[in-house]
């Protein structure tokens with residue numbers, strides 16, 4: 458049985474994975490490139506908020522830490538749409554108060570590191586940048602940011618949990634034959650902005666919602682924070698008429714924001730400075746295979762499958778990797794070659810599926826959430842689901858609230874459902890008879 462495990466990266470997935478392994482008695486060392494973020498002040502514009510949903514909760518529950526994370530999570534029961542003309546609309550995410558939860562990425566990462574360090578057999582080494590993983594010798598090499606000292610450490614297993622631009626993955630790519638690798642940047646980037654709390658610390662927008670300003674080729678979203686702030690993210694093409702390239706001066710910015718987000722501007726007193734000072738970041742999808750090398754080195758989380766954030770699933774998917782791995786440890790009774798083989802075969806189709814769904818949801822969020830035809834389709838689906846819950850679960854619910862349904866199944870089912878809905882939406886006078894028996898029967902006929 459392997460006993461000593463090295464994890465590269467104390468991000469969200471590396472930290473959670475360490476708890477899973479520690480609870481099984483493994484001795485886990487995590488090597489993290491950054492300084493300990495619990496001891497430094499975060500720079501502005503770096504505090505991304507994430508939507509945590511059922512797959513993620515399942516990952517946390519698996520090691521008994523969901524209640525700890527619940528303390529820093531704010532439920533969001535639906536999308537609050539902000540139209541250009543100032544009108545708003547609320548679209549519930551699911552039924553019976555189903556919610557996704559807003560958490561600050563830094564906050565949840567720090568909690569996970571605390572919880573990991575509470576395990577006696579987990580040690581996190583900070584400022585240690587991985588420079589090499591050697592699958593032949595089972596060693597990983599790190600360079601200390603401050604002292605420049607090089608350390609080489611041996612372990613029975615190595616997990617590369619070092620994110621979308623993983624050094625561990627690059628090492629495997631360079632040292633393996635037939636390593637499949639594909640990366641794709643979407644044409645939009647993002648920038649973090651802020652809506653601070655009101656004078657009494659109150660939330661200036663509806664607290665329990667994910668706010669969206671859909672504008673066709675771009676959008677802004679806002680997620681609530683525990684201290685009354687909203688972290689806003691502007692997703693905008695890098696180039697083109699309405700783009701980061703064309704927002705260079707404060708005048709251009711002011712004109713753009715006042716025209717596109719008139720109701721948000723008065724709530725963003727530091728908008729112009731934030732925009733100028735905060736970085737513009739790109740969004741990448743990474744698909745690769747294999748994830749396992751010589752039965753000893755494995756990739757997990759974003760290192761194996763970075764996806765764009767539009768389905769709110771990157772972290773959730775990474776946490777699900779931990780759940781699946783944990784189940785496989787039971788199933789294969791700690792036979793690691795078998796566990797790792799089964800892990801990559803099981804997870805690859807699902808991570809590919811959520812990667813594709815995330816790209817498709819970009820179009821849905823920025824473009825369609827303001828489109829009456831799309832909203833009508835969602836209403837028809839919700840009504841049908843209400844009446845026939847065994848026959849139709851909307852795609853969003855499959856992905857977000859149904860961890861028992863694999864991402865790959867959800868993708869295929871979503872394609873089948875869309876083909877049916879295309880027929881339904883083409884029915885004459887669908888706007889007036891959308892809730893009729895005729896429409897219901899037509900869906901039943903096509904299922």
Ligand SMILES: Cc1cc2nc3c(=O)[nH]c(=O)nc-3n(C[C@H](O)[C@H](O)[C@H](O)COP(=O)(O)OP(=O)(O)OC[C@H]3O[C@@H](n4cnc5c(N)ncnc54)[C@H](O)[C@@H]3O)c2cc1C
Pocket residue numbers: 465466467468469470471488489490491505506507508509562585586587588618619620621622623624625647690757758759760766768769770771772773774775
């Ligand atoms: C704008 C945006 C919004 C998002 N929204 C959501 C959302 O709503 N819901 C959701 O589920 N997901 C969301 N995600 C995705 C989510 O952030 C990632 O999927 C998640 O952080 C992946 O966790 P990870 O541990 O695999 O990687 P990371 O969190 O990136 O952690 C990797 C760690 O490895 C460390 N590291 C990197 N290189 C080295 C090295 N050479 N040596 C040692 N350590 C190293 C890094 O410092 C980091 O601590 C979003 C992402 C973005 C960019």
